[in-house]
Amino acid sequence: MFEIGPLLIQAFTYARQFLTTLGATPLQAVVGIKFLQTTLTISIILAIPLFLVYAERKISAFMQARLGPMHTGPWGLLQTPADTIKLLFKEDIVPQGADRLLHLLAVILAAAPVFVCFAPVPWGTGFPLINLDTGILFVFAVSGVSTLGILAAGWGSGNKFSMLGGLRGAAQMVSYEIPRALSVVPVVLFYSSLNLQTIATAQMERWHGWMPKWFIFYPGIGQIAFIVFLIASVAETNRIPFDIPEAESELVSGYHTEYSGMKFAFFFLAEYVYVFLSSALVTTLFLGGADGAAFLPSWMWFLGKTLLIVFLFLWFRWTFPRLRVDRLMQFCWQFLLPLALVNIVLTVGWMMCKTPSQDVLPTQAAIPSSEMHGSPDDAGLTKAVEK
Amino acid sequence: MIDPPLLNKAVVPASALDVFPTQAPEKGMFISLGPHHPSTHGVLRVAITTEGEIVTGAQPDIGYLHRATEKLAEKRTYPQIIVLTDRLDYLAAMTNNWSYCLAVEKMLNVAIPERADYLRMIVGELQRIASHCVFIGTYGIDIGAFTPFFYSFGRERERILDLFEELCGARLTYNYVRIGGVMADAPDGWLDKVKVFVKEMYAAADEYDKLLTYNPIFTDRTQGIGIMTSEVAKAWGVTGPNLRASGERADVRIDDPYGLYPRVKFDIPIGKNGDCWERYKCRVDEVRESLKIIEQALAQIQPGETMGKVAKYFRVPPGEGYGHLEAPRGDLGFYIISDGSPSPYRFHIRAPSFINLQVLQQLLKGWKVADVIAILGSIDIVLGEVDR
Numbered sequence: 050m051f052e053i054g055p056l057l058i059q060a061f062t063y064a065r066q067f068l069t070t071l072g073a074t075p076l077q078a079v080v081g082i083k084f085l086q087t088t089l090t091i092s093i094i095l096a097i098p099l100f101l102v103y104a105e106r107k108i109s110a111f112m113q114a115r116l117g118p119m120h121t122g123p124w125g126l127l128q129t130p131a132d133t134i135k136l137l138f139k140e141d142i143v144p145q146g147a148d149r150l151l152h153l154l155a156v157i158l159a160a161a162p163v164f165v166c167f168a169p170v171p172w173g174t175g176f177p178l179i180n181l182d183t184g185i186l187f188v189f190a191v192s193g194v195s196t197l198g199i200l201a202a203g204w205g206s207g208n209k210f211s212m213l214g215g216l217r218g219a220a221q222m223v224s225y226e227i228p229r230a231l232s233v234v235p236v237v238l239f240y241s242s243l244n245l246q247t248i249a250t251a252q253m254e255r256w257h258g259w260m261p262k263w264f265i266f267y268p269g270i271g272q273i274a275f276i277v278f279l280i281a282s283v284a285e286t287n288r289i290p291f292d293i294p295e296a297e298s299e300l301v302s303g304y305h306t307e308y309s310g311m312k313f314a315f316f317f318l319a320e321y322v323y324v325f326l327s328s329a330l331v332t333t334l335f336l337g338g339a340d341g342a343a344f345l346p347s348w349m350w351f352l353g354k355t356l357l358i359v360f361l362f363l364w365f366r367w368t369f370p371r372l373r374v375d376r377l378m379q380f381c382w383q384f385l386l387p388l389a390l391v392n393i394v395l396t397v398g399w400m401m402c403k404t405p406s407q408d409v410l411p412t413q414a415a416i417p418s419s420e421m422h423g424s425p426d427d428a429g430l431t432k433a434v435e436k
Numbered sequence: 437m438i439d440p441p442l443l444n445k446a447v448v449p450a451s452a453l454d455v456f457p458t459q460a461p462e463k464g465m466f467i468s469l470g471p472h473h474p475s476t477h478g479v480l481r482v483a484i485t486t487e488g489e490i491v492t493g494a495q496p497d498i499g500y501l502h503r504a505t506e507k508l509a510e511k512r513t514y515p516q517i518i519v520l521t522d523r524l525d526y527l528a529a530m531t532n533n534w535s536y537c538l539a540v541e542k543m544l545n546v547a548i549p550e551r552a553d554y555l556r557m558i559v560g561e562l563q564r565i566a567s568h569c570v571f572i573g574t575y576g577i578d579i580g581a582f583t584p585f586f587y588s589f590g591r592e593r594e595r596i597l598d599l600f601e602e603l604c605g606a607r608l609t610y611n612y613v614r615i616g617g618v619m620a621d622a623p624d625g626w627l628d629k630v631k632v633f634v635k636e637m638y639a640a641a642d643e644y645d646k647l648l649t650y651n652p653i654f655t656d657r658t659q660g661i662g663i664m665t666s667e668v669a670k671a672w673g674v675t676g677p678n679l680r681a682s683g684e685r686a687d688v689r690i691d692d693p694y695g696l697y698p699r700v701k702f703d704i705p706i707g708k709n710g711d712c713w714e715r716y717k718c719r720v721d722e723v724r725e726s727l728k729i730i731e732q733a734l735a736q737i738q739p740g741e742t743m744g745k746v747a748k749y750f751r752v753p754p755g756e757g758y759g760h761l762e763a764p765r766g767d768l769g770f771y772i773i774s775d776g777s778p779s780p781y782r783f784h785i786r787a788p789s790f791i792n793l794q795v796l797q798q799l800l801k802g803w804k805v806a807d808v809i810a811i812l813g814s815i816d817i818v819l820g821e822v823d824r
Contacts, residue, residue, distance in 0.1 A: 112583055113587070114586055289582075301473060368581075370580040370651060373806045375806070376657075
């Protein structure tokens with residue numbers, strides 16, 4: 050019902066055939082289709098912050114005994130587009146003491162990787178842009194690059210507060226990447242795959258025919274991994290209670306103090322897209338991805354679960370105070386990291402005690418390739434490359 | 437690759453060269469916090485030198501909001517000066533009016549009608565609650581919690597301002613307490629509205645406790661930070677909740693009673709160590725004590741006159757007069773020298789914010805840079821009063 054994935058695959062197949070009839074070689078056709086898919090995905094991702102900002106405003110207003118935007122359009126719905134237009138027309142100011150190149154480069158370094166990270170995310174049946182075998186590793190590796198952007202923004206702005214923010218941001222993001230990656234190790238061990246699509250599909254089974262076999266429901270290990278990953282994700286997105294790099298009351302605006310107009314908007318955009326990406330990863334790794342009852346299409350399940358986690362992010366932001374910078378590091382190194390390591394040991398213990406049966410270890414071989422939902426384009430690409 | 441841009445150049449005003457460090461110390465950094473920094477609560481600048489993460493020196497730089505109130509007062513008649521006092525501590529204009537009127541009334545030796553004194557007490561304590569509501573909210577923001585602000589500042593304080601608006605027509609600069617009494621009697625039903633508000637405010641104070649006071653992150657950021665012993669506090673002349681948090685039971689309402697405070701019973705919340713959290717907690721508890729005072733005043737107030745017998749145009753007999761009271765931020769005093777003319781010869785304000793601020797020089801030293809905002813916020817200054 051309303052499954053867009055297979056339809057899209059069909060459409061792209063037809064489009065590729067159409068390109069071939071126009072005289073394109075198979076390789077050219079595949080590249081053209083990939084280009085089309087990328088453009089589509091990025092446009093969809095770019096629209097996400099528009100809704101997230103509105104949601105953040107309304108939800109925070111609800112939590113803070115006020116109304117939020119009400120005047121621009123019905124219920125203030127046009128407030129975010131209006132703000133975007135305002136940012137577009139604002140003057141782009143580069144301070145005198147700034148390193149002009151770094152100042153510009155920082156924006157690109159901070160914003161671009163987040164979009165790339167969306168490539169292996171399985172949105173639902175037949176959706177992933179590319180079926181990467183190194184999926185989760187790829188996401189961690191690429192999202193790590195945005196740390197450079199924050200560091201460059203802090204250094205290149207020529208402002209002490211920015212500098213402090215950049216340094217804090219780099220320290221925080223590098224530190225929290227470790228428990229974040231380690232908390233995923235149990236998932237990877239369990240499903241013996243780094244492929245996000247495989248991990249999501251493996252969770253689609255049921256215990257006793259009704260209990261969803263999502264990783265979060267595995268007693269002990271599932272919950273620990275989930276909590277560590279969630280906390281580390283909040284820290285990675287630099288949001289309260291971990292918004293040390295921006296720390297409005299301490300560092301003015303941290304690393305983006307000296308940015309205005311669209312450059313600032315890109316930092317802002319990256320933050321919200323990152324929140325969405327982290328939520329999507331939580332959904333894929335722990336909440337069974339697009340798994341759900343049949344009355345809704347898979348992509349709706351995926352989106353629903355992701356938005357639920359996004360709501361958690363917003364909830365955190367509007368209820369917690371900010372941690373102090375040294376406490377933040379303590380929390381990471383003395384609590385999250387040991388917890389993640391213990392969890393890995395527990396997982397290995399679990400796997401050694403249980404006889405490797407279909408019940409515990411749904412290996413890649415156990416899943417028929419027809420259920421892999423990988424986009425057939427990849428097969429086409431391989432064939433094309435072989436030729 | 438590139439120089440750390442502008443990192444080691446200190447930009448200080450030339451007039452303050454002998455007070456402020458002109459260059460970064462051998463090791464470490466010079467940070468100019470303010471005057472347009474989101475957490476300095478106005479236009480305060482603190483020149484901070486640090487070594488690594490540790491603050492080695494802090495010098496508050498004030499005067500960005502100077503309006504020469506004391507000089508202006510010398511050219512105004514006594515009733516006109518009340519308007520100037522509104523603009524001092526703009527979060528507690530009622531107590532400013534009252535304190536000034538106390539001084540002039542002492543010099544004129546006029547009797548205040550009982551109802552006027554009760555009304556003064558009610559608005560004075562409401563004002564204390566409103567002022568502490570601002571503190572609770574903004575301190576939350578300083579620590580990074582945004583939501584309490586909208587509860588204390590946007591909900592409860594707003595209701596108090598509505599009550600004041602109904603009482604005297606203004607929401608911030610009231611000019612309500614006049615020499616010899618108050619501007620006008622409370623409108624019909626106003627006291628009942630206060631009664632309803634008091635009842636709801638108790639619940640709101642408990643809500644702040646849930647939201648902020650006992651939040652583990654909040655206590656982690658504030659407990660044991662910025663410790664001010666009672667010796668240090670007394671040596672710098674600190675008054676108000678800041679001094680009480682250090683364990684001193686010092687309150688003008690008890691030590692030098694004014695108005696009808698001897699007729700009401702209330703506690704003075706005090707702290708033990710004098711850290712940031714206790715300075716915050718003292719204020720939350722004071723809100724509850726103020727509510728108790730208002731309840732008792734509401735029970736005792738009787739109908740009657742609200743203005744004593746003061747001539748429309750009067751001259752104050754030559755001599756000195758000093759009136760002081762417990763303002764939300766401490767001991768607020770007005771010292772007036774009269775030469776028998778319609779305006780004072782000399783007018784001095786003992787502004788608690790100004791004196792409390794000075795302790796920062798000592799208080800900030802030795803703490804981490806991240807604690808500076810927590811300590812600065814816990815002192816609760818209003819720049820209108822600091823710069824006068």
